[in-house]
Amino acid sequence: xxxxxxxxxxxxxxxxxxxxxxxxxxxxxxxxxxxxxxxxxxxxxxxxxxxxxxxxxxxxxxxxxxxxxxxxxxxxxxxxxxxxxxxxxxxxxxxxxxxxxxxxxxxxxxxxxxxxxxxxxxxxxxxxxxxxxxxxxxxxxxxxxxxxxxxxxxxxxxxxxxxxxxxxxxxxxxxxxxxxxxxxxxxxxxxxxxxxxxxxxxxxxxxxxxxxxxxxxxxxxxxxxxxxxxxxxxxxxxxxxxxxxxxxxxxxxxxxxxxxxxxxxxxxxxxxxxxxxxxxxxxxxxxxxxxxxxxxxxxxxxxxxxxx
Numbered sequence: 001x002x003x004x005x006x007x008x009x010x011x012x013x014x015x016x017x018x019x020x021x022x023x024x025x026x027x028x029x030x031x032x033x034x035x036x037x038x039x040x041x042x043x044x045x046x047x048x049x050x051x052x053x054x055x056x057x058x059x060x061x062x063x064x065x066x067x068x069x070x071x072x073x074x075x076x077x078x079x080x081x082x083x084x085x086x087x088x089x090x091x092x093x094x095x096x097x098x099x100x101x102x103x104x105x106x107x108x109x110x111x112x113x114x115x116x117x118x119x120x121x122x123x124x125x126x127x128x129x130x131x132x133x134x135x136x137x138x139x140x141x142x143x144x145x146x147x148x149x150x151x152x153x154x155x156x157x158x159x160x161x162x163x164x165x166x167x168x169x170x171x172x173x174x175x176x177x178x179x180x181x182x183x184x185x186x187x188x189x190x191x192x193x194x195x196x197x198x199x200x201x202x203x204x205x206x207x208x209x210x211x212x213x214x215x216x217x218x219x220x221x222x223x224x225x226x227x228x229x230x231x232x233x234x235x236x237x238x239x240x241x242x243x244x245x246x247x248x249x250x251x252x253x254x255x256x257x258x259x260x261x262x263x264x265x266x267x268x269x270x271x272x273x274x275x276x277x278x279x280x281x282x283x284x285x286x287x288x289x290x291x292x293x294x295x296x297x298x299x300x301x302x303x304x305x306x307x308x
Contacts, residue, residue: 094118124279135159174212192220222292230276261290
């Protein structure tokens, strides 16, 4: 079993990493404009495409401040509030069958007809286990402590983990404050596999156009597990820096799922739309066939130096 140092406070970085993030922020600020009408401040908005040690395509997203939520959205998307996010490295595509199988884990997916399709019907713990295995494959320190109930996340580890809800929305909005970063819902069929064009199943990852930061399938194909416990009223009390969601109040709480899926309506594909799903971790017959995920991790010093 993989063990990682437990860190429940989130983002308690060592002094060396703090200096690296400060340097990255200075570099990013030097090349960006002041905050504009789209609500982003302190972000270079010039993500850097990179490739992991195991050959997986990623995007290094510089840190910044953005407006999270939607004043005109559902009640659980309110109130709008400013959030600051540290730099992250995020998967360019949702985790595919080929990637999941490379970690030699049992694949619970409903559709396995194409190795480039995203895994689906994945439990929250399945996703976390993959993150740990991929970390080990790349000689990184796993984030999840499998020896402790609930597999708590050490946010200071350099391995892969699920994104926080705030990180996911920051990456999805790509420097805008629009429900769809590309414009209006009329363009959604160009950017997402959803109920109108899915033929009631998933499609190969990257089949549609990426968002403004070069990240694919954020609006559709499969919805994506996040780290956070789901709380409809959390935005009223959310911290302003790197929020990680509320502490669990029960043994197996609902977790946040973000992004549209092959069975989602256009409204459900909005980048501020929130869902809470049971994790399936204790369900032998878990059949939520629209749940998949993508991974994030902290950037290395060498990667941070690549930020324009």
